Amino acid sequence: MSLLDYFRVSRRNSAAIAKERLQILVAHERAERSKPSYLPMMQKELLEVVQKYVNVDQNAITINVEQDDRHEILELNILLPEDQLQPRKAGRG
Amino acid sequence: MSLLDYFRVSRRNSAAIAKERLQILVAHERAERSKPSYLPMMQKELLEVVQKYVNVDQNAITINVEQDDRHEILELNILLPEDQLQPRKAGRG
Numbered sequence: 001m002s003l004l005d006y007f008r009v010s011r012r013n014s015a016a017i018a019k020e021r022l023q024i025l026v027a028h029e030r031a032e033r034s035k036p037s038y039l040p041m042m043q044k045e046l047l048e049v050v051q052k053y054v055n056v057d058q059n060a061i062t063i064n065v066e067q068d069d070r071h072e073i074l075e076l077n078i079l080l081p082e083d084q085l086q087p088r089k090a091g092r093g
Numbered sequence: 094m095s096l097l098d099y100f101r102v103s104r105r106n107s108a109a110i111a112k113e114r115l116q117i118l119v120a121h122e123r124a125e126r127s128k129p130s131y132l133p134m135m136q137k138e139l140l141e142v143v144q145k146y147v148n149v150d151q152n153a154i155t156i157n158v159e160q161d162d163r164h165e166i167l168e169l170n171i172l173l174p175e176d177q178l179q180p181r182k183a184g185r186g
Contacts, residue, residue, distance in 0.1 A: 006099050021122040029114040038146045045145070049138040053131045
């Protein structure tokens with residue numbers, strides 16, 4: 001299964017709503033578990049990068065962390081405001 | 094299927110190698126296709142953030158982009174060098 005398949009399947013319900021959405025995943029696959037995680041710190045800086053490109057409402061961010069023995073996954077879901085979706089009148093074709 | 098499941102399944106083969114790996118995915122779910130993508134620009138800055146936390150060899154980065162009508166997915170796979178994995182002698186128990 002490709003990643004694209006994953007997003008197609010898992011986001012199928014939201015497709016009908018036609019919202020603009022940005023999802024950032026940081027998956028750290030570790031050789032050992034005991035080391036401290038830097039993902040929480042990295043999370044803040046990654047969001048700062050995103051905010052340079054899109055106008056993000058802090059309330060529109062959902063953060064999820066999953067982990068097991070070997071993986072730590074940070075998931076940032078950002079629902080983008082509609083007012084910046086400025087549809088391009090000049091279509092492509 | 095959870096994201097953690099996705100990574101467990103898709104990375105099963107690499108588990109035996111016990112490498113440290115960081116994967117960053119940026120998935121943009123768009124309401125319309127015609128708008129320009131900012132993911133290529135964002136990619137560079139996201140990598141700069143990562144490099145503050147881990148020592149990344151440019152040759153150890155694999156970049157993949159997938160897209161369909163509604164999704165654009167940027168995937169950065171970073172194999173972390175073993176010399177920074179400093180195993181902690183003092184185990185957790």
